Amino acid sequence: MSSEKLILDGTRVAKSIKETLVERIDHLTARGILPCLATILVGDDPSSETYVRMKSSSCKRLGIDSRRIHLNKAITTEELIAAIQQLNADPQIHGILLQHPVPPHIDERAAFEAIQIDKDVDGVTMQGFAQNAFGTANFPSCTPAAILAILDYYQLPIEGKHAVIVGRSPILGKPVSLMLLNRNATVTICHSKTNNLPQIIGLADIVVAAVGKPSFIQGAWIKEGAIVLDAGYNAGNIGDVDYKACYIKASAITPVPAGIGPVTIAMLLKHTVFAAEKSKMLT
Amino acid sequence: MSSEKLILDGTRVAKSIKETLVERIDHLTARGILPCLATILVGDDPSSETYVRMKSSSCKRLGIDSRRIHLNKAITTEELIAAIQQLNADPQIHGILLQHPVPPHIDERAAFEAIQIDKDVDGVTMQGFAQNAFGTANFPSCTPAAILAILDYYQLPIEGKHAVIVGRSPILGKPVSLMLLNRNATVTICHSKTNNLPQIIGLADIVVAAVGKPSFIQGAWIKEGAIVLDAGYNAGNIGDVDYKACYIKASAITPVPAGIGPVTIAMLLKHTVFAAEKSKMLT
Incomplete structure (x- = not known):
């Protein structure tokens, strides 16, 4: 092993991942498909707000659309699931990210499970977990x-x-x-x-x-x-x-x-682009 | 730690598990429900045949019904899945066990995935795997x-x-x-x-x-x-x-x-009884 000390520069890794996406996004938009990530934030946790904002602005910088859904912290599990199901049904949405953690009265697992597997770009569903465990996931966490x-x-x-x-x-x-x-x-x-x-x-x-x-x-x-x-x-x-x-x-x-x-965010963008590409193949 | 050497007697553990099932099986049969495990064997591997036979006879000894399905080794993945789907649809079958391994030309994963989660008494589906990983499985492997x-x-x-x-x-x-x-x-x-x-x-x-x-x-x-x-x-x-x-x-x-x-077989029987109990609750 070299004695040289390596600082693993996430900004650089993220940049290299994003660079591979530019052409793919161009291809999609040329066919009338604008990749779109929906982010759901429940409540007012300041660091969660920051994460969601960072994810949205990273999307924007790369030419990926994003839809920010900010729900009141008093929302019920059922209402959250209904919001997720709306996004599942929306053909303009390719990826859904529910920002963790949600307020404690909400059944987070049930909410995660409501995300359709082909929009589960953060790999939070049990199906996504198992696919990842077996090495076959499209969208690992x-x-x-x-x-x-x-x-x-x-x-x-x-x-x-x-x-x-x-x-x-x-x-x-x-x-x-x-x-x-x-x-x-x-x-x-x-x-x-x-x-x-x-x-x-x-x-x-x-x-x-x-x-x-x-x-x-x-x-x-x-x-x-x-x-x-x-x-x-x-x-x-x-x-x-x-x-x-x-x-x-x-x-x-x-x-x-x-x-x-930053690499986590880059992976989220990459998965969103891949989800958009797959949605195109399905139609 | 004691210096006494402990031989972990699987026969004894299996017996204690089976004893807890007797009354539960009686309760079910009194209500007209005979717990039933379907075993599927593909091909003629002698040790697989032995395992399946042992599982069936363990069922019988405890008053659990079993249905043995022996398929030709030349069967296709689609034909195997069709056989599984028949068992999924059959209300008299509570658990389905596909004996591993299947012949190499068959997509074993696809076959496992065809098993309905509430009959997956051997915990082979991805959903069962993830539930187990999250500590919420009814039927861990x-x-x-x-x-x-x-x-x-x-x-x-x-x-x-x-x-x-x-x-x-x-x-x-x-x-x-x-x-x-x-x-x-x-x-x-x-x-x-x-x-x-x-x-x-x-x-x-x-x-x-x-x-x-x-x-x-x-x-x-x-x-x-x-x-x-x-x-x-x-x-x-x-x-x-x-x-x-x-x-x-x-x-x-x-x-x-x-x-x-023997404890593995006892767990399979336990899961089959539990699946039958749950099927009763659903109707």
Whole structure:
């Protein structure tokens, strides 16, 4: 392994993904199809509002249409599902993103399941999850897909490596574990009930932090030369990784911000374009 | 940990599961519902024939009806799916088991997907897989469910333990990994591309062998006091674990035969009874 330190530049990876989309969007619009992503925000959580705004403006910059649906936080599960079904039925909408999390009184799983599989560009449905687990998904969850895209962009090998994932959520920890497994990594999944977490992280060639605790992953835990991927987004633009300390040990590391975040958005755009292309094939 | 060596007796666990079913089956038959499992065998593989016969006779002994469907090995995917759809539509059938593997010219995944979710008593559909991954499955895959049932019967704790699963098939390695994860184990999934497998197995408090290679797991690899669960079935009643050598190191171990096998069948019966109970509720 080279002693050169690699900062995995998400902005650069995102740019390269978006560049591949320009011609595809042109092709679609020339045929009268404007790819369109619907984003649904429930309630007034400021960081969720920011994410949704970022996604919409990323669409706009690339020539993808977006429709922002902002629902009152007092909405019921049934009303949310009705809104999703309207978007399912709308031929001008190609992708649907329901911003996580929704207010606690809403059955988020039921809402996710209401998204039609061919518009599930964020891979949140159970069908999408299973397709991803079996390696046949059109739209794997965007953050897991972004993690793989970064590794691939920098030609960092996955096969035979030991990947340790910290976190087991249905839209991040579990799917990224299965994607790395399908790419022939040996995969360990850790979480809040894991004993001796530092020792297990110390085994990892690839660490994925998806735990939701600011600066949680310590430099001392990281094996010399490991690759560190920080999927955390905490208040104040702080990741799940103690960046300075992990930087010293890692051979390659994603910063926060400008790490996995922009690539996640690029994957969302890519999936929306692909969904639009597929909708064209169907008609 | 006690120095007493525990042989995890699958016959005993299976018996205790079946005992809980007797009264439930009586209740159903008293209401005119005879729980019925349909088994589908494609081709003439002798061990598959044996498995299917064992499943049918286990049904019979417990008062569960079974319908054996034996299809010619030259059948097409479409013909197999048509046979499954007939069973889906038949109100007298509560569970459908398609014996794995089918001949290579058949699209096994497509056939599995044809099974209606409320009759998918072996948890082979993608929907069943995802429900299992999210901890909401009515019918988790039977062998993974059997592994958990054995651990629970012997009150062996799972939470916080490091489980190493060797194998990543969609009906065994992947679902058992996710089930142990949902029970708060730290989970490592290994496979043919894993480097330093002996070292990784040496970390395990719980080893699940699901690799399909006779006597593959060596005693020298096992940590002193680990629990060893052998889900392998190879020719000549040989598991995936070198039993004699692993017995010496383990605190608890499943034999082959009379380990996971009979519990797998008991889970299939349990799921069939549950499916019949649910069908009654629907009408």
